[in-house]
């Protein structure tokens with residue numbers, strides 16, 4: 001039986017692994033479907049403290065992993081598909097049919113960005129395509145930016161991006177927005193934002209150049225397809241917290257995010273949360289890492305209080 005199993009190898013899981021390993025708990029990290037987490041799909045990260053000249057996302061998460069391994073963390077390929085948290089030890093079933101038991105569990109499974117699934121979208125992530133304005137807005141000073149979405153976070157991202165871009169085009173499939181009136185009004189009154197409604201994006205260019213140069217749009221009313229030049233393309237259509245194995249066991253909010261019971265605690269004693277899987281607000285590498293640290297410290301103290 002393990003002392004600590006950490007689900008997820010993003011910033012939260014890796015940082016939890018560093019702390020738990022240095023506390024001699026020999027944590028086991030399940031890497032999940034996306035080893036390294038969301039930073040593994042991006043390029044330049046300029047806002048993680050300690051890297052004066054920035055760092056590549058995949059390098060940053062690999063550094064964290066190697067740091068954890070150096071202190072005795074064990075990394076395993078695989079994903080938890082089922083969890084029994086009704087009694088201790090907790091039991092996890094993995095996608096390869098294996099089962100693991102653990103005294104404590106740190107859930108650091110993240111919240112995956114929803115993408116549009118356009119033919120060239122994934123190939124241009126980190127090269128002009130992003131799902132995070134806070135992270136990547138700075139790369140688009142005086143550039144043409146497009147945002148897709150119709151909710152509050154899309155409005156917030158568009159407003160924020162006007163600090164950088166010469167213009168922000170807001171594309172939405174209908175004329176009706178899910179966004180609250182106040183957020184919509186704020187975006188509508190921003191002179192740098194142009195609304196393109198009743199329209200969808202059909203694809204993004206230009207993979208052969210290695211960066212975003214434009215998009216193909218379709219007007220759903222007229223049926224007309226046409227191209228527009230853009231330099232930055234932000235998808236703001238929400239996130240999906242990876243909490244499926246815990247439905248009915250962990251307290252989740254209406255969108256599936258873990259509800260915190262103070263610090264890194266969940267509603268189940270011995271199960272801790274870390275990172276974007278609980279955080280719908282900040283969603284940054286540094287906040288996920290900080291949450292991983294908190295979860296590991298709480299797991300360590302809990303194990304100690306139980307005499308392990």
Ligand SMILES: Cc1cc2nc3c(=O)[nH]c(=O)nc-3n(C[C@H](O)[C@H](O)[C@H](O)COP(=O)(O)OP(=O)(O)OC[C@H]3O[C@@H](n4cnc5c(N)ncnc54)[C@H](O)[C@@H]3O)c2cc1C
Nearest residue numbers: 008009010011012032034037038080110135275276283285
């Ligand atoms: C394109 C892009 C660019 C970004 N740029 C920046 C930036 O410049 N600066 C910044 O601070 N932030 C940036 N972010 C945000 C940052 O990546 C996230 O806030 C951070 O990765 C969250 O870390 P996390 O560990 O909580 O989750 P994630 O990184 O999402 O990691 C989740 C982990 O859980 C695993 N997992 C999921 N389900 C299971 C399961 N059932 N069993 C086991 N494992 C599972 C996954 O495989 C993954 O390893 C960016 C995000 C994106 C998408």
